[in-house]
Amino acid sequence: MKLDWSPEDIAFREELRGFLDASAPAEALHRDFANSEGDEIIPDWARQWQATLFDHGWMIPGYPPDLGGRDCTPVQTLVYLDEMASRGILRSLHFPGYAIVAPSLLDFGTPEQRALAPAAIRGDTVWCIGMSEPNAGSDLAGLQTRADVFDDRFVVNGQKVWTSYAMVAEKCFCYVRTDRDVPKHRGISLLIIDMDTPGIEIRPLRHINGSAEFAEVFFTDVVVPRENLVGELNGGWHITQGSLAHERAGLWVESVSRLEHTVDALVALAREVGAADDPAARRELATVYEGAASLRALGYKGFASFAQGAAAPEHSYMKLATSELVKTCFELGMKLQGAFGAVVDPERGAENGRWPRSFFVSFASTIAGGSSEIQRNIIATRVLGLPRS
Amino acid sequence: MDFSLTPEQDLLRATARQLLSAECPPSLLRSHIDDRSAAASLHTRLREFAGLGDSELADLCLFLEETGYVAAPGPFFATTALFAPTLAALGHDLLDAVLDGTVTGTVALAGHDGAWVANADATKTFVPDADLVDRVAIVSSDGIRLVDSAPLRLVPTLDTTRRFFEVDTTALDDAASDAAPRRVEPSVVADVVERATVALAAEMVGTARRLFDMTLAYAKERVQFDVPIGSFQAIQHKLADVSLGVERAQSAVQYAAMCVDAGSPERHRAAHVAKAAAGSAATRAAKDGIQIHGGIGYTWEHDLHFFIRRAYASEHWMGTTGWHHDRLAALLFT
Numbered sequence: 001m002k003l004d005w006s007p008e009d010i011a012f013r014e015e016l017r018g019f020l021d022a023s024a025p026a027e028a029l030h031r032d033f034a035n036s037e038g039d040e041i042i043p044d045w046a047r048q049w050q051a052t053l054f055d056h057g058w059m060i061p062g063y064p065p066d067l068g069g070r071d072c073t074p075v076q077t078l079v080y081l082d083e084m085a086s087r088g089i090l091r092s093l094h095f096p097g098y099a100i101v102a103p104s105l106l107d108f109g110t111p112e113q114r115a116l117a118p119a120a121i122r123g124d125t126v127w128c129i130g131m132s133e134p135n136a137g138s139d140l141a142g143l144q145t146r147a148d149v150f151d152d153r154f155v156v157n158g159q160k161v162w163t164s165y166a167m168v169a170e171k172c173f174c175y176v177r178t179d180r181d182v183p184k185h186r187g188i189s190l191l192i193i194d195m196d197t198p199g200i201e202i203r204p205l206r207h208i209n210g211s212a213e214f215a216e217v218f219f220t221d222v223v224v225p226r227e228n229l230v231g232e233l234n235g236g237w238h239i240t241q242g243s244l245a246h247e248r249a250g251l252w253v254e255s256v257s258r259l260e261h262t263v264d265a266l267v268a269l270a271r272e273v274g275a276a277d278d279p280a281a282r283r284e285l286a287t288v289y290e291g292a293a294s295l296r297a298l299g300y301k302g303f304a305s306f307a308q309g310a311a312a313p314e315h316s317y318m319k320l321a322t323s324e325l326v327k328t329c330f331e332l333g334m335k336l337q338g339a340f341g342a343v344v345d346p347e348r349g350a351e352n353g354r355w356p357r358s359f360f361v362s363f364a365s366t367i368a369g370g371s372s373e374i375q376r377n378i379i380a381t382r383v384l385g386l387p388r389s
Numbered sequence: 390m391d392f393s394l395t396p397e398q399d400l401l402r403a404t405a406r407q408l409l410s411a412e413c414p415p416s417l418l419r420s421h422i423d424d425r426s427a428a429a430s431l432h433t434r435l436r437e438f439a440g441l442g443d444s445e446l447a448d449l450c451l452f453l454e455e456t457g458y459v460a461a462p463g464p465f466f467a468t469t470a471l472f473a474p475t476l477a478a479l480g481h482d483l484l485d486a487v488l489d490g491t492v493t494g495t496v497a498l499a500g501h502d503g504a505w506v507a508n509a510d511a512t513k514t515f516v517p518d519a520d521l522v523d524r525v526a527i528v529s530s531d532g533i534r535l536v537d538s539a540p541l542r543l544v545p546t547l548d549t550t551r552r553f554f555e556v557d558t559t560a561l562d563d564a565a566s567d568a569a570p571r572r573v574e575p576s577v578v579a580d581v582v583e584r585a586t587v588a589l590a591a592e593m594v595g596t597a598r599r600l601f602d603m604t605l606a607y608a609k610e611r612v613q614f615d616v617p618i619g620s621f622q623a624i625q626h627k628l629a630d631v632s633l634g635v636e637r638a639q640s641a642v643q644y645a646a647m648c649v650d651a652g653s654p655e656r657h658r659a660a661h662v663a664k665a666a667a668g669s670a671a672t673r674a675a676k677d678g679i680q681i682h683g684g685i686g687y688t689w690e691h692d693l694h695f696f697i698r699r700a701y702a703s704e705h706w707m708g709t710t711g712w713h714h715d716r717l718a719a720l721l722f723t
Binding site for chain 1 (some may be wrong): 391392393394395398429446467474539605608609616619620621622626627628629630632633636637638639640641643644647648650651653658659662665666711713714715717718721722
């Protein structure tokens, strides 16, 4: 047990701070969420920022330099994610390429496919993920987009939905059904599909905050070369778990650090709107502070288990708890403002409607990436060992 | 930053678990209701660990999580978490005898409102296990003094495992007291209380974990509609939330103990977070625990209620969750 960081890790943080102070563009700072109302989907500054991070070894610091990193330790990755998130800095405005596609290609791809990873991490190639479908949300393995298998090609027909960045993506990491005669998890394959292939139609899907980084993607007789299969035929389900394995143990700290930042902002807001002496408001603020602080401690505990090679069930809890607390915090920001809680005006209410806008975006946090209900199912069956219903 | 336990800490926890599961089964808690001597041998065994009263708080917390798990009766908490730190703060020469297990003690500090904040009230409240100890440290605004005996009034609570007393300080026998109160800085008293608060939170995490473990086991074995009730989502989601609360509280307590041991400026906030998180977790585990047990949990014969009692009495001792939230808010707005 040790409360302090090691001198090496402190030096690592100082080097990062120096880099961020000198290089982070103003637009990259203090962002509650990746995409806000009215933004371009991937503005130029964001492309440049991601490339700059890659070129300086700060994009995925746990990776080697040719993959945008500096071979840092897991603890230093934790420090990196914490420092970035505490400043509200995002590495990228499009996560699929660096966070999901590149690690999966590096683990499962052919040499030609692995060569696509650096550009995915640097953001030079924009990727989307073809996963969810109208009838495959929480039940992802129920996906129905089919690929007929021929010797030299696949022919894809079907529909994907909630496909983030599809309208700007050059490539799609697409999960398709290649065998309908086996239990559903076993008949899924993963294909790389060029988004300019004939037969692909993209319809933007605006989300409730008004921005449109989502899309529906329709595939009609889309021909995909056989060499674009990633991993084994019918072996795609295993790759769905592909994310940054070496960062997974520390990813919680991004959510926690942003939460702490939000709690600080709530305290400032309470002062500004004259709620600092309201007993009920004070208790609610203390409660969300307790929530964020206890989650940081739980994250550290899980990280310690992970570092010792033990199973770390703590991580199963982090997604559930942080996403629920995010919603609570932004809603509290509205409550503190009383009559002005729902105002989204630049001159009335606080911070140009930051709190109600962010509250709306935060609905996604307990739905996307496995809803809170799915998370509780996972905790109950996989962590607590309860029988499946 | 490293939350992993040292091999010595692993051993301490394993030793505590083994000892307490053998020495403090629910049947002891049951006999203890009418016959307090039933726990005498447990008290004796726990004296071997009195040295934890002067150890790192993190080590004491590990041990107390296990005493909380079995809802251990007796003066071990009062001696190690309250009395020994008070003597250490005074530089009192009785400390050695306490740490080697020869002398037990408790602390009388809270005034008429029950808050563990230094005060001038003549009647001290919520003094734990004062009838079982050799000495009582009476903390007043004019200082601290030790007494061999004091007029006690038992104030029963829901809890049958730990008993609380009022001490009337106007009727102390001067012959049985230190000559004069020893003056201490208010911050010294606050530090002792902060330490004890984190220690109590650790104990509560243990009680919460016991409630959760009993409930999880019951959900796996109780069959209704031809299936274990733990296969129903309504039960699963409750248990997922209870376990999350226990995990959070346990981590928050560990963090607070580490902060106190390091003298970190974070320790004041962390201590309030720890007690609040432990209180929420324990009361949640109690309420959902009895709900999931259904009718059997409502019977006197079932052991669940010992831990529900302990959980609620501890939630209301040394500051409720709401009280700690108020204190935390005061720190957030300074």
